[in-house]
Amino acid sequence: MEIRLSGYGAYRTQYHVVWIPKYRRRILNPGVLGYLVRLFPKVLKGMPGCEIMEYNIQVDHIHLVMIIPPKYAVSDVVGRLKGLTASHLRKKFEWPKNLYWKENIVWSPGFFVSMVGVDEEKIIQHVRWQQGQDSGQAKLELF
Numbered sequence: 001m002e003i004r005l006s007g008y009g010a011y012r013t014q015y016h017v018v019w020i021p022k023y024r025r026r027i028l029n030p031g032v033l034g035y036l037v038r039l040f041p042k043v044l045k046g047m048p049g050c051e052i053m054e055y056n057i058q059v060d061h062i063h064l065v066m067i068i069p070p071k072y073a074v075s076d077v078v079g080r081l082k083g084l085t086a087s088h089l090r091k092k093f094e095w096p097k098n099l100y101w102k103e104n105i106v107w108s109p110g111f112f113v114s115m116v117g118v119d120e121e122k123i124i125q126h127v128r129w130q131q132g133q134d135s136g137q138a139k140l141e142l143f
Contacts, residue, residue, distance in 0.1 A: 006049070006069060014053065014116040017064045017078055020108045022100060026059040033057045035092060036085060040064075043084045050077055065116060074113055082107045 003012050021027050028036075036057060044050045049069035056063040068077050086106035090097070100106070 004049070004067065004069070006071070009070075011070050013068055013070055015066050015068055015074060016114050016116055017066055017074075017111060018061060018113075019078070019082060019111040020061045022103070022105050022108050024060050024108070025099060027095070027099065027106075028057050028059050028062070032089070032093070035089070036062075039085055039088055040081065043081055044077075047072060047077060047080065078111050078113065082111070 003010050037055070040052055040055070044052070049067070050072065051067045052064055053067060054065040064081075066077070068074055089106050090104070
């Protein structure tokens, strides 16, 4: 993943996000999978810079590798994804009403997130390279 630029800095923030349907029900069949794949980019349109790099949807859980800019809280982005996809799934399909009885839900309340890191050795090399870059600058002399 390359370094991204924003108006106030540069970042490389990539996350692995996982969540499950309520009660870990096996509801993510091929039809739902296809619908979610088309729906994810539409949900993220309202959050510029957020992007799904890779996904894997199993019948009972979802894995996403996402870029989330530092200006957004990860929990806000995941909450938006889960909330809006649940809402659209309930409108599109009848089975959530039957499966979850009177509960107005689709997803389990929690999620897992971890940062996708850079190799420690690469970071150390970059810091050492920066030191060499900075040492060649002109010296400011005061009177």
